[in-house]
Amino acid sequence: MKPTFLTLLAAGSLILGTSCGPSGRSPTTVELKPAPFKVWSVYDGTLEARSLKSIMSKGRGAVTVEEIVPQGAFVRQGDVLVRFDASDVERDIVRLERDLALARAEFESLEQAKLPLEIRDLESRLLDARVQREAEEQYLEDTRELLADELVSAQELKQQEVRAEAARKLATNLENQLELTRKYLHPSTIERARATLSSAEAEMEMAREKLASCVVTAPVDGIVVYRSVHVGGEYRNVRVGDTLYRNQTFMVLPDMTDPVVQCNVPEAELSRVRVGSKVLVTPVSYPDLKLEGDVENIGSMAEQVTGRPGWQKYFQVTIRLSANDDRLRSGMTVRVTVLSHTSAAALTIPRPALNWDGETPWCSVSRRGRTERRELVLGVVGDQEVEVLKGLEPGERVVVR
Known part of the structure; x- marks a missing residue:
């Protein structure tokens, strides 16, 4: 980029004169008078949106474009930009709704019916076993007294001892079973059912998110700009029927309510541009449109620019516009005229x-x-x-x- 420099002088600042003489070879002279003096530096720049919203697929896995808004269309916040094929997701949701209902029913059945009933059954059996144990132990004492009075035989005493021991073991086993069921078996059963329910709920939530991601809406007002993507072995704009993948940007929405201009200033001319310098911006497409602005920021590092000689380095300069115009579009080429120097009365x-x-x-x-x-x-x-x-x-x- 080769800048030019424009000098604006007040009318009459230099008075041309030619000494008269018969030879006609007298030198041309100018009279010096102080006058306003301005030097403008001119660069090529690009109009950009300060804020750029990237539009990408948020679905898990591959998605197929079913409907897409045309490039260049103006959209309002909330307008639909693209719809992806949701038939597979809808089928998954039907299946997952069934699985979720079954998991919830199983969990509620275990928590509110099956496990409480099992505890009650164990408690009832334990109560009967304890009653039976006490009865058998009492019979055993009575049998021992009867044996002392020689009213029963030793064989009958042994039989009663066996029955009493069996009653004690049954009661002990039921006590242990009830304790282990309350402490370990039922909690683990509940946790398994809860985990199954949570998993079904999570899968259902992901499916609903995936279904919602099949419709992409505009996050802000703006003009639709397609971004080339790799489809079918080539880079091109996305079309209906193309397959996209998660986080693959295929569209952007420049927010042109606050546009800025980016231009590259050669490092040898950096002294001509300062933060706050007044600027006039003229779009190449609309040469009669003059937009005022000022230098907002100057890059902190000199960089090479693609397509320029490697030995030449540039600083990126950001220009803030004081006014906007509905005709402005992101990516427009503009002519940037920076006020590099001004003097009220210069010689x-x-x-x-x-x-x-x-x-x-x-x-x-x-x-x-x-x-x-x-x-x-x-x-x-x-x-x-x-x-x-x-x-x-x-x-x-x-x-x-």
Whole structure:
């Protein structure tokens, strides 16, 4: 990018004059007068949205485009941008709804019916076993007394001892079974049922999210811009029937309510651009449209630019616009004119009047029909005029080659 420099001078700042003479070879001179002096630096830039919303697939796995809004369409927040094929997801939801209902029914049945009934049955059996144990132990005591009175035989006593021991074991086993059931078996059964229910709920939630992700709506107002994606071995814009994958960006919505301009300034010209410098922006598409702005930010690092010589580095400059226009579109090429220097009353000479002796600038001053060499101290250099800081005085006339 080769910038140009425009110098604006007040009318009458330089008065051209030609000494008259019969030979017609008298030098052309200009009279020096202080006048307003501005130097503008011109660069090519690109109009962009400050905020850019990327649109991508959020579904799990591959999705097929069923409907998509055309590129360039203006959309409002909430408008549908794309619909993906949801037939597989809808079938999954039918199956998952059934699985979820079964898991919930099983959990509620265990928690509210099966397990409580099992506990009650064990408690009832334990109560009967304890009653039976007490009865058998009482019979055993009675049998021992009867044996002492020789009313029963020793064989009958042994039989009663066996029955009493069996009753004690049954009661002990039921006590252990009830304790283990309450402490381990039922909690683990409940946890398994709860885990099955939670898993079914999670799968159902994911399926609903996947179904919701089959419809993508606009997060902000904006103009639809397609992004090329890799489809079928080529990079192109997405079409109906294409397959996309999760987090694959296929569309963007530039928010053109707050546009900015990006341009690259060669590092050798960085001194001509400062944060806060006034800027005029002209879209190439609309040369009559002039937008005011100012330099918002200057990049902190010099970088190479693709397509430019490798030895040349640039700083990226961001320009904030003071006004907007409905005709502006993201990606437009614009002409950026930066006010690099301004002076209310500067003494300037035309560039053709400037000479160089090595690194020393000088000019010829016409005095009483004669010319004399005058070395100069220069200020800002424009493409047509040069500011002189020392070496010339107002009213003097300089020779223009």
